[in-house]
Amino acid sequence: MGDDSEWLKLPVDQKCEHKLWKARLSGYEEALKIFQKIKDEKSPEWSKFLGLIKKFVTDSNAVVQLKGLEAALVYVENAHVAGKTTGEVVSGVVSKVFNQPKAKAKELGIEICLMYIEIEKGEAVQEELLKGLDNKNPKIIVACVETLRKALSEFGSKIILLKPVIKVLPKLFESREKAVRDEAKLIAVEIYRWIRDALRPPLQNINSVQLKELEEEWVKLPTSAPRPTRFLRSQQELEAKLEQQQSAGGDAEGGGDDGDEVPQIDAYELLEAVEILSKLPKDFYDKIEAKKWQERKEALEAVEVLVKNPKLEAGDYADLVKALKKVVGKDTNVMLVALAAKCLTGLAVGLRKKFGQYAGHVVPTILEKFKEKKPQVVQALQEAIDAIFLTTTLQNISEDVLAVMDNKNPTIKQQTSLFIARSFRHCTASTLPKSLLKPFCAALLKHINDSAPEVRDAAFEALGTALKVVGEKAVNPFLADVDKLKLDKIKECSEKVELIHGKKAGLAADKKEFKPLPGRTAASGAAGDKDTKDISAPKPGPLKKAPAAKAGGPPKKGKPAAPGGAGNTGTKNKKGLETKEIVEPELSIEVCEEKLRLGNWKERLACMEEFQKAVELMDRTEMPCQALVRMLAKKPGWKETNFQVMQMKLHIVALIAQKGNFSKTSAQIVLDGLVDKIGDVKCGNNAKEAMTAIAEACMLPWTAEQVVSMAFSQKNPKNQSETLNWLSNAIKEFGFSGLNVKAFISNVKTALAATNPAVRTAAITLLGVMYLYVGPSLRMFFEDEKPALLSQIDAEFEKMQGQSPPAPTRGISKHSTSGTDEGEDGDEPDDGSNDVVDLLPRTEISDKITSELVSKIGDKNWKIRKEGLDEVAGIINEAKFIQPNIGELPTALKGRLNDSNKILVQQTLNILQQLAVAMGPNIKQHVKNLGIPIITVLGDSKNNVRAAALATVNAWAEQTGMKEWLEGEDLSEELKKENPFLRQELLGWLAEKLPTLRSTPTDLILCVPHLYSCLEDRNGDVRKKAQDALPFFMMHLGYEKMAKATGKLKPTSKDQVLAMLEKAKANMPAKPAPPAKATSKPMGGSAPAKFQLASAPAEDSVSSSAEPKPDLKKAKAPGLSSKAKSAQGKKVPSKTSLKEDEDKSGPIFIVVPNGKEQRMKDEKGLKVLKWNFTTPRDEYIEQLKTQMSSCVAKWLQDEMFHSDFQHHNKALAVMVDHLESEKEGVIGCLDLILKWLTLRFFDTNTSVLMKALEYLKLLFTLLSEEEYHLTESEASSFIPYLVVKVGEPKDVIRKDVRAILNRMCLVYPASKMFPFIMEGTKSKNSKQRAECLEELGCLVESYGMNVCQPTPGKALKEIAVHIGDRDNAVRNAALNTIVTVYNVHGDQVFKLIGNLSEKDMSMLEERIKRSAKRPSAAPIKQVEEKPQRAQNISSNANMLRKGPAEDMSSKLNQARSMSGHPEAAQMVRREFQLDLDEIENDNGTVRCEMPELVQHKLDDIFEPVLIPEPKIRAVSPHFDDMHSNTASTINFIISQVASGDINTSIQALTQIDEVLRQEDKAEAMSGHIDQFLIATFMQLRLIYNTHMADEKLEKDEIIKLYSCIIGNMISLFQIESLAREASTGVLKDLMHGLITLMLDSRIEDLEEGQQVIRSVNLLVVKVLEKSDQTNILSALLVLLQDSLLATASSPKFSELVMKCLWRMVRLLPDTINSINLDRILLDIHIFMKVFPKEKLKQCKSEFPIRTLKTLLHTLCKLKGPKILDHLTMIDNKNESELEAHLCRMMKHSMDQTGSKSDKETEKGASRIDEKSSKAKVNDFLAEIFKKIGSKENTKEGLAELYEYKKKYSDADIEPFLKNSSQFFQSYVERGLRVIEMEREGKGRISTSTGISPQMEVTCVPTPTSTVSSIGNTNGEEVGPSVYLERLKILRQRCGLDNTKVPVKLRLAVYDRPPLTSFKLSQLRESREQHQHSDLDSNQTHSSGTVTSSSSTANIDDLKKRLERIKSSRK
Secondary structure, eight states, X not given: OHHHHXXXXXXXXXXXXXXXXXXXXXXXXXXXXXXXXXXXTTOTHHHHTTTTHHHHHTOSSHHHHHHHHHHHHHHHHHOTTXXXXXXXXXXXXIIIITTOSOHHHHHHHHHHHHHHHHTTOHHHHHHHHHHHTTOSOHHHHHHHHHHHHHHHHHHOTTTSOHHHHHHHHHHHHTOSOHHHHHHHHHHHHHHHHXXXXXXXXXXXXXXXXXXXXXXXXXXXXXXXXXXXXXXOGGGHHHHHHHHHHHHTTOHHHHTHHHHHHSOOOOHHHHSOOBOOGGGSOTTHHHHTTOSSHHHHHHHHHHHHHHHTSSSBOOOOOHHHHHHHHHHHHHOSOHHHHHHHHHHHHHHHHHHGXXXXXXXXXXXXXXXHHTTOOOHHHHHHHHHHHHHHHTTSOHHHHHHHHHHHHTOSOHHHHHHHHHHHHHHHHTOOTTTSOHHHHHHHHHHHHHHTTOSSHHHHHHHHHHHHHHHHHXXXXXXXXXXXXXXXXXXXXXXXXXXXXOOTTTTHHHHHHHHHHTOSOSSOOTTTTOOSHXXXXXXXXXXXXXXXXXXXXXXXXXXOTTXXXXXXXTTHHHHHOSSOOOHHHHHHHHHHHHHHHHHTTOSOHHHHHHHHHHHHHHHHHSOTTTOOHHHHHHHHHSTTGGGOOOHHHHHHHHHHHHHHHHHSOOOHHHHHHHHHHHHHHTTOTTTHHHHHHHHHHHHHHHOHHHHHHHHHHHHHHSOOHHHHHHHHHHHHXXXXXXXXXXXXXXXXXXXXXXXXXXXXXXXXXXXXHHXXXXXXXXXXXXXXXXXXXXXXXXXXXXXXXXXXXTXXXXXXXXXXXXXXXXXXHIIIIIHHHHHHHTOHHHHSOOBOOTTTSOHHHHHHHTOSSHHHHHHHHHHHHHHHHHHSSBOSOOTTHHHHHHHHTTOSSHHHHHHHHHHHHHHHHHHGGGGGGGIIIIIHHHHHHTTOSOHHHHHHHHHHHHHHHHHHOSXXXXXXXXXXXXXXSOOHHHHHHHHHHHXXXXXXXXXXXXXXXXXXXXXXXXXXXXXXXXXXXXHHHHHHHHHHHOHHHHHHGGGGSOHHHHHHHHHHHHHHHHHOOOOOOOOOHHHHHHHTTTOOHHHHHHHSSSOTTSSGGGTHHHHHHHHHSTTOOHHHHHHTTTTOHHHHHHHHHHHHOSOSBOOOTTHHHHHHHHHHTTSSOOSOOSSOOXXXXXXXXXXXXXXXXXXXXXXXXXXXHHHHHHHXXXXXXXXXXXXXXXXXXXXXXXHHHHHHHTOOOHHHHHHHHHHHHHHHHHHHHTTOOOOHHHHHTTHHHHHHHTTOSOHHHHHHHHHHHHHXXXXXXXXXXXXXXXXXXXXXXXXXXXXXXXXXXXXXHHHOGGGSSSOHHHHHHHHHHGGGOSSHHHHHHHHHHHHHHHHHHTTHHHHHHOOOOHHHHHHHHHHHHHSOOOOOSSHHHHHHHSOOTTOOOOOOGGGGGSSGGGGSOHHHHHHHHTOOSGGGGGSOOGGGOOOHHHHHHOOSOSSOOOOHHHHHHHHHHTGGGGSSOGGGSOOOSSOOOOHHHHHHHHHHHHHHHTOSSHHHHHHHHHHHHHHHTSHHHHGGGTTOHHHHHHHHHHHHHHIIIIITTOTTSOHHHHHHHHHHHHHHHHHHHHSHHHHTTOOHHHHHHHHHHHHHHHTOHHHHTSTTHHHHHHHHHHHHHHHHHHSOHHHHHHHHHHHHHHHHHOSSSOHHHHHHHHHHHHHHHHHHHHHGGGSOHHHHHHHHHHHXXXXXXHHHHTSSOSHHHHHHHHXXXXXXXXXXXXXGGGOTTOSOGGGOHHHHHHHHHHHHHHHSOTTSOHHHHHHTOSOOOTTOOHHHHHHHHXXXXXXXXXXXXXXXXXXXXXXXXXXXXXXXXXXXXXTSOHHHHHHHHHHHHHHHHHHTTOOOOOOOOOOOHHHHHHHOOSOOOOOOOSOOOSSOOOOHHHHHHHHHHHHHHTTSSTTHHHHHHHHHHHTSOOSSSSOHHHHHHHHHHHHHHHHHHHHHHOSSOOOTTOOHHHHHHHHHHHHHHHHHHO
């Protein structure tokens, strides 16, 4: 027994773990007792057993295990920590308890599981039980299913998740074990009890016998909704409540709430999604386009079968939807239309919300197809559109639906209205807001008046549904003008409607109204049953009219309106209407109608009295107001002669208006008569009463506007004055809310100009009343009036000064109880009338602030500066109210604030005051750049200047509030300045302003140190002001902060300051209270706070009546806290909203001229951080914040950089709203917006990311519409971060990112996108790699091979690497991309991708085999074969609005779709073919005719370019313009230029040439130049490498292609604006291509080869002259460097590059100012780094070093010492050889004496004596040859060479000639011979050298110097040769000598037959133009004024001068 005694002593927890089963049994028993004793669920005792509970349930001894289970159950039930053990214990129960044979053990196990569910661990339990279902032991499976069933039965479907259970049910039904199948059946029955029929679809595939058994069981179940019988701990109270209800016998109702909510499971959720896209037939897209309808039908039937799956997997269905949409919209076979509609229905049902993105594309097409009459088509379309509606929201498709509402076809109108009605049924009051309801109601109201009855009925049904959904209160405002019959019809329809969402939504209110009968009868007036029987049905009394009573007007007299307004009659009268009361008035009124026409006035009077009684007896709901007033208006109407009858009549009108539902229609009938009588002495008061009653019924703003306009359309001055008087009183009675000041002001001005003094007085009185509400700003409108009148107005205003407007006495109760009319009239005017200033249109003055005006303001002469300021003042005065965009004016005015002339400073301050008033609250955006400089002026020594500055600051602060001034460090910086005047003025101002503020920005603390230094200032005034301001600083900052700030002071100062602080603490004023109810009283008709504020500008504390005013100021101050806002209560809505609106008024993006360019410069110059990071650091965010501060509204910036993501969402919402309205601003700030959005990509919040992507989609759509092109810096700082997001795990985000990348190709070349996306393939994220590879495939597919950068080979090698990726998706994407390339490029792919491993290669080959496509000659084919994502199949312009469909021109697609035949694949398509026969026959014409189709198409595409100012046009909601198409069409055509097929390329070049040759269309190419040039030099490379080597190709074809390319290029480089767009890299490649072509010996051998080379020569000249000079110079330097480095490069290549550089050097004097020298010097620096001087000297040729020296020498000479300032881009200048070289040059030029003219030195005209060194001789000869090589100075050079040879007969010029071509050598020799003959007087020889000036540049080997003007000497002796040469130049310019050369050449060149069918004619023209322009340019440079048309006399004169020169030489 020793063992026993041992374990007995152990503590309980150790016993539980003992190896002896007895010990464990004892331990479990004791534990059970302990557990039952512990009362506190949180007792620490529980924790001791935390790790043991699993052992309790998994004990190996069955007896012990039972006890353990009991203990575990108690533990789980009572222990607070039990939840932690859920997983392990339940797992133990499943594996070790459920397999026990004892039933007791199983029961306890189940109980434990259920107890865990009760303690809120349901999910963990369910997870373990479901795992148990995979166990092999059937006992365990049965027990798990049973547990789940019991849990569901007890806890209900809310706690037990049914989806995973239903998922495994089919598997359970297939089990071999009967027990499992039976248990499965039981749980299926239990599940059915909870979710009913939602269970059917998932079980539809189980054994039919089992299904039948289930059906039988299901039928037996009770129909009542099940309720849970057991509750979670957190629901115990609910359980108690349920028991109480049951005990009270409320079983039926008790669980109603729960019962309603139980069937929450949607069958759809329980289904497995099916992937169908891959199952589409391979040829589906071909078949759907087939000509035979049977084939199209087959394709659709295949889709129909697939979409029958009830749940479809998400994917990219865009192509499929487009194809189906095309069938619906375009197919002529109605059977197919119906079939396609069914397919769309299936897609919408299967995808649900995921289909929403396609809804917008499909809805308009379906609606327009309703024109079909066939019932089966209509039905299919109805089903489709209804299914589609459920996938989206009404808001999203509202635009499309409303657009179709205007269709002329009645069937379309009818079906659209019916669709709207059905849609409304799915809505609730919240999902059908007023903003959405309004446009629909407006459209439907048109339809209820339609001529077609079916259209009317459908509209009635839709309006009735809306009425049912949102209630009458919301709809009535839109139905105000609908007559009674139609209104009844709408209500009748409303009653029949059954809403989808049950009757919770709109009917809660209606339940009360329709108590008597649900369907309203004519006896709707009868509320009590007992009275109903009194009303006999046949009587024709007003009962028939009852429903006709206007429901439009609001209930009057403050009677509480029934909530829905529809049946307000039902509850009104406690007694029903008695028969007598109803009938009598009716009869009496009928009699009255007759009597009113009687001649006797007494009878008329008696009749009126009866009429009055009848009206008094009528109930308001029964009163037919319109009928009554029409009766009164009948003859004699308002022309009644007897005043008593007239008075009575007017009184009755007032009575009807007060008692009845008086509408605006009724009012319009009587108002004219009332205005006519208002001036009547006897009837005037009655007329006014009637008007007041009408104003109360129809709202004062509307009535007043009608009355005033009627009065002023009459000529009776009495009526006019009385109307104005009535209006004055009415405003006091009703308040000012909603009044349209603008409308009155014009009438008031008319009144002020009236001759009748009474009218003028009345107008002035009215102005006085308006002043109470509007404030001093009212005076602005009348400043143009005569002084006498203005003084009267001022006097009236002075009377009103200090008075507060009276509280409104009328129109309040009614408007507060009924929102009907307010909804209609109140909402919109309220927003507008809050600030009178906002009522006026603000003028845009930025266009008047011209650069001339700005330069005037900054002129050196003070008088001109003053003129400029006067002009500005005039502009502002004239404009009155201006928009915040004022161009460069702020900087100009800022400069004048520190003008030396104090008068101008004062004038500037006056202008700034004007500016504040004119701009209003928007001035706050200029506080930092203009407001703070005004404060600086407070430091001026002149008193009057300081006073003016203070007045200006106050004027500004009044508009902006103080927040803007106190934010940031600007104010503290001003206070820091030790200027006593500035300090005392500024502190005085702060002391005045701070006490009125409720809160201040935290930046106020920054002023405190400077405030302390002011307390110890030497100036007594400063000290005093500082002491005065101290308490107010303390009021806002608190004593502690102020005391803490003294820590940095010296000890002595600190003590003094602390003493002052203590003193100030005692005097510290309390913060002003928030604007309380006191303010709401004077507000009256919600008069805006701002108006009252204005009425007491300075005397805040003058009288008690002014007490609330400081509060009002605070309300206006920026720091308005949320408390203050809520404290104002509902009665003053305008104030808070005004404040918020005021803050947020004005544009959100401010256009800063050249702001973006400056930011880019800063980034390039490394002044700011480059936007490049892996995660954004704080410095990047701060930098962006700083950059944004100048061009983004302050409040928006706060939202954008807030720490809370919800503020980011708000910011994005605002940016979306302002996108359309602020296009320029958005484009101006685009770089910053994109950078900010990249920061959002690093946020973790999905909602922000989704919103950001949504914004980006809209943004890029806008940019492509505006034809904007992303700059390099914008792209590089945005695209890499966007590409990262393509790897997001969420499918929806990836889709959006892909859509954005797709749209970006419209604003940024695809070829440049390619490298960014390629970079993305290197990511570690496999999703990103796969998506990027797919995107690359799409780019190649859309744009052809030329997008592959840097070369197709490199790109494809990188892509091919991924074939071996370990991730399957990446492998597939890589394979698909390469297959795409294969489809475009054919077998050449294998060459490009290089060597692959066997495995990879076999995978690729397999994939290529499987892809059922064949490669084609050009990308065109591939575009035909696969409808790609960027293709818009429908040409419906509306569809261009959304989604990626907007990328391609619809015209283009029509052209593509024509090529359905296979034979078209290998040849050029018909539209692009040339009519070769015609061209051959047409020898006479110069220009080739373009194919007609192309001509037509281009015109069509570029139509938008003809619009003069595209940016100003209003963008319609369905933008029908084709901007996005233009860009994508050009992209497409350019992509064809680089095609491997020569014909394709020629076609593309033909089209581009057509565009370039038409001035008005050429600008469409802007932004595509680089892309075009890349395509061109790729084609040149292709010809050089491939075509020329291909012996099968006709060389004529190649020549034709060359001439097309060159012709195109020449056209392009003649348009300077386009030529300048070419970037450096592209120019480098282009020049490389052209020079390679010139050196291609294979070309020279061809018949036409020489002609091609000449053309290239001409083109090179054009490129050099017309390109951006910086870019071309830079390109040439890089090209030279590359060519010298490349060992394979021929020396001739380098030589030609250098010749180009020499030409550039010669152009430098003219172009130096347009060149970015910093960049050029950087390139030279890099060149010198790669080729130091020593290395250059080792070159075989000395030309490189000379070229470099010449270039630097020229730059030095032109810029002088300033050249050294342009080395900014070189990092370490000291190490640079360049700087040293430049310094030497500068020194050398400084040392040179002035004895020689620079010009002569430059020209080499100085003589060289015999002792000259060899080097100098070489230099001199080089100079001469340079001249010979230039086309201007060729003769001069030859003459100098002749002179030189004559003097140094032994000189050797052979070395200079041997490197040049034979052509040039013979030219020089001939030239020398000609001169010799001339000199010897042998007569002139007219020579034909056979070389054009254009050729020469490429023939001359020597470097050229800069062109210089001739004959400008400094008194030095000049050799006659100079004059001789000058003469020759003059001769040349007169057309005598030199020009003959090119003329003959031209004949030689162009006498040949045309080279090609392409436009060589154009080449000809351009070359001729070029030569003429050369002549012209020579003429413009000539120093004389000789014209080319000089007479022969001039020539003779020149000959004589020549003789004189010769004789002087001798």
